Amino acid sequence: MNVIRRCLAPAVLFAALALAPLRAQDPPTLLPTGSGDPLWWDTFISCVDALERFTGPRLPEWVVRTAPLSYRSRRPLYDREGHPLPDGAGGQATEPCHQSGRYFLPPAWRVGRGAALPLVIYNHATTLAKDQVPSTFQGHEWIFGAAAAAYYGFAVVMPDQPGMGGDAVATHPYLHARSLGHAVVDAIGAARDALATDPYARTHGYAWDGRVFLIGYSEGGFASLAAAKELEARKAEFGGEADFLLAGTACLAAPVDLPGAVRRMVLEPSRPFSHPFFLPYLVIAWHEVYGPVMDPLEVLAPRLLESRTDGNILQWMDGTRGGDAADMRIAQRMGAAPCQVVLRTLLSPAWVARNLEEPGYATSPFRAVLEENDVSGGWAPTRPLFFGQSLDDQEVPPAIAQRALDRFSEAIRAEGRDPDRLLSFKAVAAEGSGVDHVKGTILALPAAFDWIHRGGPPVGRPPTARR
Template structure:
């Protein structure tokens, strides 16, 4: 009986949402350190998880599978881009999957026009931990946001995940992640005319796209924003540019600076050490032999024991927590005390990653290529959210990205005021970790999109 009452309460919470006359809930403290109010959106998410699940009946949320081709950038010797006769980087075609969540028709009334919110998932070692497979947990928040706010929420699987199970995920490779997002836009738009439920209920895209994500998803979203801003003609041109805003939260935006310093730190323990071999193996899949794991990783991780080795652990079928434990055990350290630098081959570090050799190493160009906040000028609003106590992805990534992008706007003679929003997740010393920050930041992004322009043009935001 208690379960029934909880379900009834959650269902009523869906009704009490921004699609009616009521204002959207406040999902983040207005002052750092205040308790967060999750409000009815979280009740909606709980309802989706506990009562709808992957069955996803249309009266709760309509789910539509995505399948499309995306570009994979190609590189040659020493990580240099392979160019065609026009001097354009060559690409190969890869299969991408994903899922789009639509609000139920009964929720929309006469407001059938809606924006597309492309929500890119965070780091996952599991190939099936993505929306197309109803894996992991982030799809639940995407589905809840569709029902609660009236968005079309598209959740593309990242390369090497979901339907692209044969390739290795290019972890934190800016171009690859950006292409996986922007190359799916047409497939997402096609869902409005090709999905029988959506087309039969006269749903329509209102012409705007919002990007959002946390951690690697935040990094990917900023990379996709860069791709759209620097190739505007492909996304509506100057007259009807499709990008309306981006929520890029707690991502490793500054690879060659902040992230490199984090890797080189000698006495800084890291809670999730699988991060560094995941990056290196992902870059090996993109850049080839210059990122050979036999050169970059410590022999201790490469040695095959009864539990295998690092190349087998990061295979897309082992949970990240288990891999973290295996790495710690192999390094003779307690969980949560592994130092990233110790996972690397010291000869490679001295030759290619550490100053002063880094200045002339091919690694410099590779890492700088993946700094997603440099070399472009945003024209659409960007939200940054992060905890000042984030030790997995240091806050300096976000602060550096904002500083660089504001500088690019000023260089163009424009005023960056109002273009960038930074919301700290708690006070310094409050102890909000990277994972805990996601629980605040993701609902905040949906709320920001709603309040800052996510409402349909014929239904202004409060």
């Protein structure tokens, strides 16, 4: 029975891939987009649940080649006041850390012997549970990496975020640009090594075609853009302009404008939020990086910190449970209905007044922290950027992508270049469609992989989005 399950589950799930003609060079878009149809979300989740339960990492190689990834990365170091520690060479000191992940290669029938493959570094979205990551074949997102490898013929590498998977003893640096950027950049070398040494790839003569794409949804999009910013800043270390390996970045429904749009969302006095766990997640993660500037005992609302029979916020956020479970406990503690928690109520009013509201924000050390992690400002991209999401996303509103596009356009024009050749946006579902931030993954990710396959052509700009 187990053998039948292991063979049947992937066969059923990947049956749709047969729509692409054998070894087709221009397959149709993997999933339809733009219709506003949430694409049977519950059915999708059930199918992936079954795969993770019955198949695990044992997908047959005629479907997709997969193997775990292990590589050495760097963790940036700060002093106890939150200032970067110098490395003596004009940069920031780092310490080595171990990162894990998983990679996927296309089956030989799809691409043929001797194929040259682009490398796609796919960064997974926000997860609170440390084991719900690609290396463990959990968390559901691996299915998109597997499908992109099998359908489009990409070599897809999915790193676990720092502090996850094989690095679970560390605190995950949620939305910390330098930590995530280092991990993604370091994954590129690990991806090239994996492609060069993988037995399946060597048997079939696979090689790298010289292109690297970065892609991610939500925090994964933030990590991808943080890495793109670092790569652009260090271009000389990666071959210079002529041989620069970054081919494009897809940043999907990501909170990239922390000091602007995200700060305004937190300050809103009555706006409900469906997934409130992200705010204490940020506070706890940044306390690990910046020290007293982000002390949870001062930043978070006293009610959340109270130790009761159900624990407190510090226990709920320890990585042993998922975000939905943490959201439920937060809502219960705050006396709110699920999906109706107001973010501002999760913070100490005194801390908000000193550090988020004017005039305190103007001189607060927290302002410098937010600006350090603003990946949508302070640089001008030279390689294509794709933004995509549902216009009905309330957790990471499209106005954030609009703001990023406007800032990038201004920076690119200031250098005498045409932003329309580099920047694009795709609305994968309309306002009123019911496709929220979570459901948007099954529309935005296929759209981004299709954008990579078709060479990154511009696909327009977002309409004026509600804020």
